[in-house]
Amino acid sequence: MALEGIHGSVDDVVVTTGSQHALELLAKLFLDPGDVVIAEGPSYVTAITVFRSFQAETVHSPMDADGLNPQALRETIARVKAEGKRIKFLYMIPSFQNPMGVTLSWERRVEILEIARAEGILVLEDNPYGLLYFDQAPPPAMRSIDDEGVVYLGTFSKTLAPGLRVGWAIAPHAIREKLVLANEAAILSPSSFSQIVISEYMDTADWRGQIDTFRGVYRERRDAMLAALGEYLPSMSWTVPTGGFYVWLTMPEHLDSKAMLPRAVKELVAYTPGTAFYADGNGRRNMRLSFCYPQPDFIREGIRRLATVINGELALLGEFHQTAPLPVVPVERDVLPRTPADRRSPCPTPRSVSSCSPAASHMNGMSRCARAAASLTPSPGTASRSSCATRMRRFSLPFARTRRMSCGPRYTAPVAKTVPCAACWSSSASRSWVPARVLPASRGTSRRRR
Numbered sequence: 001m002a003l004e005g006i007h008g009s010v011d012d013v014v015v016t017t018g019s020q021h022a023l024e025l026l027a028k029l030f031l032d033p034g035d036v037v038i039a040e041g042p043s044y045v046t047a048i049t050v051f052r053s054f055q056a057e058t059v060h061s062p063m064d065a066d067g068l069n070p071q072a073l074r075e076t077i078a079r080v081k082a083e084g085k086r087i088k089f090l091y092m093i094p095s096f097q098n099p100m101g102v103t104l105s106w107e108r109r110v111e112i113l114e115i116a117r118a119e120g121i122l123v124l125e126d127n128p129y130g131l132l133y134f135d136q137a138p139p140p141a142m143r144s145i146d147d148e149g150v151v152y153l154g155t156f157s158k159t160l161a162p163g164l165r166v167g168w169a170i171a172p173h174a175i176r177e178k179l180v181l182a183n184e185a186a187i188l189s190p191s192s193f194s195q196i197v198i199s200e201y202m203d204t205a206d207w208r209g210q211i212d213t214f215r216g217v218y219r220e221r222r223d224a225m226l227a228a229l230g231e232y233l234p235s236m237s238w239t240v241p242t243g244g245f246y247v248w249l250t251m252p253e254h255l256d257s258k259a260m261l262p263r264a265v266k267e268l269v270a271y272t273p274g275t276a277f278y279a280d281g282n283g284r285r286n287m288r289l290s291f292c293y294p295q296p297d298f299i300r301e302g303i304r305r306l307a308t309v310i311n312g313e314l315a316l317l318g319e320f321h322q323t324a325p326l327p328v329v330p331v332e333r334d335v336l337p338r339t340p341a342d343r344r345s346p347c348p349t350p351r352s353v354s355s356c357s358p359a360a361s362h363m364n365g366m367s368r369c370a371r372a373a374a375s376l377t378p379s380p381g382t383a384s385r386s387s388c389a390t391r392m393r394r395f396s397l398p399f400a401r402t403r404r405m406s407c408g409p410r411y412t413a414p415v416a417k418t419v420p421c422a423a424c425w426s427s428s429a430s431r432s433w434v435p436a437r438v439l440p441a442s443r444g445t446s447r448r449r450r
């Protein structure tokens, strides 16, 4: 921590089972239903999930190439307060942010802490990537500026081994006390075995040298990704990280990275859709590309394949003169079918629409659905449209819930896909895309016909 400007004592530290666990404990301690957490937009997907699991709302504040924008933050805070909501934290990843890869400048660190202090908002500084810089160290940690208003989260997951599950929080004394109690209540004590392994490693191995090696490896991979993006996707825009693992790609308007993912996986390339990093449905045009694991050759080939997929989508959009953005409709759980009979009932839509079942869409890709849609002009608000919407939503259950509803293995394939419902397509009032889980084409199709 001294490498990042923090000079704490052991009394300030709480060891946790990775920094994810620290996030969970802080959420448990502080968040009540309806509270607001302000986070960078976009932000770390699993932090958003934790806040949501405590029924808090994540409100995003915009970023640019220098990280969170202080003026925009002031406006976000004012807007949330004007709505009568209570802000509990400002959650930030200031260095080599996940997912954008950008780093908060020193001036902004100071200014944002001043804003937080004036507003009485606790800052959670999540810093897994700070030591993984390529050329120059990032500015010192925010915790080094303010040790009363900042809880700092660290981890060995990115610099040593994620499987050891050792992280830590450094918190103001009063919060630390509560964290210790919450930690004990949750797990009694973090793994001493993992801590002894880490302690031994740090005493006997050249861990600074090892981190230096990682920096070189990741720098080479970052360079490979940026070069490939310049070569294969020159008309897109992306961030240029100076450390960490991620590049944030922005595609032209009307492209939807979540809808595109199954096509990408078919080409054996994967990414995380931008919507995963927003609590409010934003990020459709974006995707997070990770360069930490694949070797440079694979990165280059992966970007080439991705370019094929993106260019295919662009060609398709051109073909159908798509002009309006296609909103993703949030899943409405109250319309989910509840009974086995509901789950079995066929969608009474025209035959060609059935090609837009998740199974068929997976098999055919967007083009078949789009063609079916283009050839259909149902009137808005028909019974067939609403039952089809219900049917689509059925497929949009998250994995765990799907399992609980015992829908069977066909709904549990690992790829999330956005399926356009053809019957809904041509009505502007009902034009809807719903996220769905899809199944291997052949299995799903045959089951569906039964």
Ligand SMILES: Cc1ncc(COP(=O)(O)O)c(C=O)c1O
Binding pocket: 017, 018, 019, 020, 021, 044, 093, 098, 126, 128, 154, 155, 156, 157, 162, 166, 167
């Ligand atoms: C920003 C951020 N915070 C926390 C974590 C979780 O780290 P850990 O393995 O220490 O739980 C990650 C992991 O990817 C991350 O990117």
